[in-house]
Amino acid sequence: MxxxxxxxxxxxxxxRVREELTAGGGDAAGKAFQAALITCLGIALxxxxxxxxxxxxDASEVLPSRLSGLLSGQYTASAGTAGIFNALRxxxxxxxxxxxxxxxxxxxxxxxxxxxxxxxxxxxxxxNIRNLAGVPSVVYGIFGLSILxxxxxxxxxxxxxxxxxxTIAILVLPIVIITSAEAIRAVxxxxxxxxxxxxxxxxxxxxxxVLPYATPGVLxxxxxxLARALGEAAxxxxxxxxxxxxxxxxxxxxxxxxxxxFTALPIAITDWAKRPLNSGxxxxxxxxxxxxxxxxxxxxxxxxxxxxxxxxxxx
Numbered sequence: 437m438x439x440x441x442x443x444x445x446x447x448x449x450x451x452r453v454r455e456e457l458t459a460g461g462g463d464a465a466g467k468a469f470q471a472a473l474i475t476c477l478g479i480a481l482x483x484x485x486x487x488x489x490x491x492x493x494d495a496s497e498v499l500p501s502r503l504s505g506l507l508s509g510q511y512t513a514s515a516g517t518a519g520i521f522n523a524l525r526x527x528x529x530x531x532x533x534x535x536x537x538x539x540x541x542x543x544x545x546x547x548x549x550x551x552x553x554x555x556x557x558x559x560x561x562x563x564n565i566r567n568l569a570g571v572p573s574v575v576y577g578i579f580g581l582s583i584l585x586x587x588x589x590x591x592x593x594x595x596x597x598x599x600x601x602x603t604i605a606i607l608v609l610p611i612v613i614i615t616s617a618e619a620i621r622a623v624x625x626x627x628x629x630x631x632x633x634x635x636x637x638x639x640x641x642x643x644x645x646v647l648p649y650a651t652p653g654v655l656x657x658x659x660x661x662l663a664r665a666l667g668e669a670a671x672x673x674x675x676x677x678x679x680x681x682x683x684x685x686x687x688x689x690x691x692x693x694x695x696x697x698f699t700a701l702p703i704a705i706t707d708w709a710k711r712p713l714n715s716g717x718x719x720x721x722x723x724x725x726x727x728x729x730x731x732x733x734x735x736x737x738x739x740x741x742x743x744x745x746x747x748x749x750x751x
Contacts, residue, residue: 487575488729489645494722511699515716520724523704525688526597526677527666527731530700532667534608538658541612548613549620550642559659562617563639569610576607577674585675593695595676603671606615608661614672615657652743659739677703701728 498506509519552558580603584592592599623646631641647654677699687693701724708721 450482460560491725494635494676494719495726496656497719498723499726502723506720507727511704515720518708518717518720520701520704520727521688521720523699523701523724524727525693526600526698526703527598527728528688529694530601530604530672531662531666533598534605534662536610537605537661538612541609541658541661542616542654544613545616545620546642546647549617550638550646565613569614572670573607573668574670574674576603577671577699579603579606580675581673588714595678595697596695597698598694600672600677600700603675604665604668607668607671608665611661611664612658615660618649619653619657620646622653623649648746648749651746655743656744659736662735666728666732667702669700669706672700672703673706701731 505517506519507524508521509517510521548558548562552561564573580599584599584602585594589599592602626639627645627649632644637646676697678697705721705724705728708717708724711717
C-alpha cells in the first residue's frame with residue numbers, strides 16, 4: 437500500500453512526516469525555492485521564444501517561398517540563388533560519424549558502472565571523462581587538425597568529412613559516457629539483486645534489467661550530444677571546412693564525397709551572417725538556422741517517441 441493511502445487519525449502518513457520535518461509550520465523555504473525555479477524556467481522560455489521570433493523575422497523572407505531552391509541550391513555569389521545542398525550533405529556525413537560514438541560511449545559507461553572495480557584508477561578515469569566534457573570545442577578542433585588531418589591524412593583524406601566526423605565524435609563521446617553512466621546508476625539496485633537471486637549472470641542482468649530500465653535516460657543523453665554535434669562550428673573550421681561553392685558532381689549519399697572538401701550548416705550560417713546586411717545573405721543565414729533547428733527538432737522528437745515507448749515497457 438502506498439504511503440499516501442495510510443491514514444492515521446484522519447491524516448496520511450505523508451502529512452505526519454511533513455509536519456515533523458517542518459516542525460508544524462509551513463514550508464516557506466520550499467515554496468520560495470519552487471517559485472524561483474518557475475521564474476527561471478519562464479525567463480529561459482521567454483528568451484528562447486524571443487530568439488526564435490527574431491530569427492524567423494529574417495528567415496520569413498526566404499522561407500517557405502524559396503525552400504526548395506535553398507535546399508537544392510549550391511553556393512553562389514547571388515543571394516537569390518544560393519543554397520545549402522553541400523552544407524546539408526556535410527552535416528549529415530558528420531552526423532553519421534557522430535552516431536558511431538554512441539555505442540562506444542554506452543559500452544564504456546556500462547563497463548565503468550557494472551564491471552570496473554571502485555579503485556583509485558577508476559575514479560581517476562571518471563574525473564578525466566568529466567574534465568574532457570568541459571574542454572572547449574576549439575581544443576578538439578586543434579586535435580583534429582594536428583592528428584587526423586596532418587598526421588593521418590592518408591587515412592582520412594585530409595580536410596574531409598571523415599576527419600571532421602571523427603573529431604566531432606570524439607568531442608561528444610565524454611557527454612555520451614557521462615549521461616549514460618548517470619542513467620545506469622539510477623537503475624534501482626533491487627532489480628539487479630532480484631535478477632541475481634534468480635541465477636542470472638552479470639551480462640544477463642545488464643541486458644534484461646539494467647539497459648532496458650536505463651534506455652530512456654541514455655536516449656536523452658545521446659540526443660543532447662547529437663544536437664551539440666550538429667551545431668559545432670569551431671572544430672569544423674580548424675579541420676578545414678570551407679565556406680564556398682563545391683563540386684556539383686558528388687551526390688547527397690555518394691561515398692566519394694567523404695574524401696573531398698566539405699562544408700556544413702554551421703559553416704554556411706557563419707559565412708552568410710558575416711556578409712553585409714543589405715546583400716540578402718543575412719536572410720539566407722536565418723533560413724539556414726531554421727533548417728538546422730528543424731533537423732535537431734526531428735532528432736529530438738524521434739528520441740522522445742522512443743523514450744516514451746521504453747518508459748511504457750518499463751512501467
